[in-house]
Amino acid sequence: MAERVRTVRADEWEEFQRFLERSYGHSKGFFTRYYPHIYRTDEEALSSFFVLEKDGRIVSHVGLFPLECVALGCKLTVGGIGGVATLPEERGKGYMSRLLRHVIGQMKERKYPLSALGGDRQRYNPFGWDLAGMKYTLTFTPRSMERAGVVPAEVDEVTPQEASSKVERLLGTLPLRVERRYTLPVIDRPGVRAWLSEDGYVLSKGEAFGPHQILELASPTGKEPELIRAVMERCFCGEVSLQLSAWDEGRLGRLMPSAAGWDAGPDWCYRIVDLAGLLEAYRGWLEARAEGMAPFELSVGVKFQDEVQRATISLRDGNLEVARGRHTDEYYELDALDGVRAFLGGPSRRLGSLSTLLPLPVHIPSLDHV
Secondary structure, eight states: OOEEEEEOOGGGHHHHHHHHHHHHTOOTTHHHHHOTTTSOOSHHHHTTEEEEEETTEEEEEEEEEEEEEEETTEEEEEEEEEEEEEOGGGTTSSHHHHHHHHHHHHHHHHTOOEEEEOSOHHHHGGGTOEEESOEEEEEEOHHHHHHTTOOOOOOEEEOHHHHHHHHHHHGGGSSEEEOOSOHHHHHOSTTEEEEEETTEEEEEEOOTTSOEEEEEEEOTTSOHHHHHHHHHHHHTOSOEEEEEETTOHHHHHHHGGGOSEEEEEOOEEEEESOHHHHHHHTHHHHHHHTTTOOOEEEEEEEEETTEEEEEEEEEETTEEEEEESOOSSOEEEEEHHHHHHHHHSSSOOOOGGGGGTOOOOOOOOGGGOO
16 A cells, blocks of 8 residues: 655645545535635645545645744744544544654744644644643623623624724734734634724624624724623624633733633643744743843753753843753753643643743634634
8 A cells, every 4th residue: 555645736626625524524615614714725825734645545634834923022933733634434544643743843844833733632642732821711791791881882893804904904913813924814704703993803703692702802992891892782692702811911901890700721732843942932021021030040851752852041140041952950851741831831840940930921812723
């Protein structure tokens, strides 16, 4: 049996779509309807779809989609993993494992410091991904808005096409976001509703009288509660939910007084691909956070199978430096799962003085999940 890993070709696009639909049990055209910004046929997009070919046909797939993330001023490329699929009759043969190992290698070559995906943590734990970070889910009701004295803003519901330019313009005001190359395909998806106001915009999902989910909310004037109440009243909603990163302190502060309740949970599944690269991406943020701290120097290792990534972090005279490798006696080594939780947030062991500066802020909004 001839097997090989390669990327998808343009001339087999329809075959590839039928493969995905059969593997997931989704309806015809599902992936291009719900993820049109990802499932494209240009050369750049095709290079993101890694498939395992067996005897001339596609039997397994793992997608690798770069996400240009901004977190409190820090910029890094996160390797988003999506579309993980194997034909039902070909499962249990190690094809997913082979492809995941291949894309991990690709991320190392491309120098992505971090990777993210959605899925069962125990399924992806053996490959180094684990739940990490924290986000809050806030719920709002007419009663909670009334008790907080929130007056609805003036909003107009528009089409995604009509909203795209404002969404693109105001996205940069969000402190944790993914910088999008294609705004319209991201928001022009089944079920997404767009609302515009002088105070910002709302992207939501839900119909009249039912529960409503706020997918994205931006208000440079700080009128987030007023925008939410406006959407609630227009849709006759009894409850609205909104997910925000735990690091989104400004918006959380404005929204919590009008929330009926809140819940907390991990942000997403993450994997450290390049430890030193990750720390370097956040170096400026770490240095600012370390103001007033006593000097320190320590090394950390993150071990995945037989590979150990090591980095040394030092703070001297207010300057924080990151170097590859171990260069100190003080050394902490963690496995890949404990490592991602230690650096991004979650149950983990302490790393000496460095733990005072952790976790690192990270958040990938649901609209940008792959």
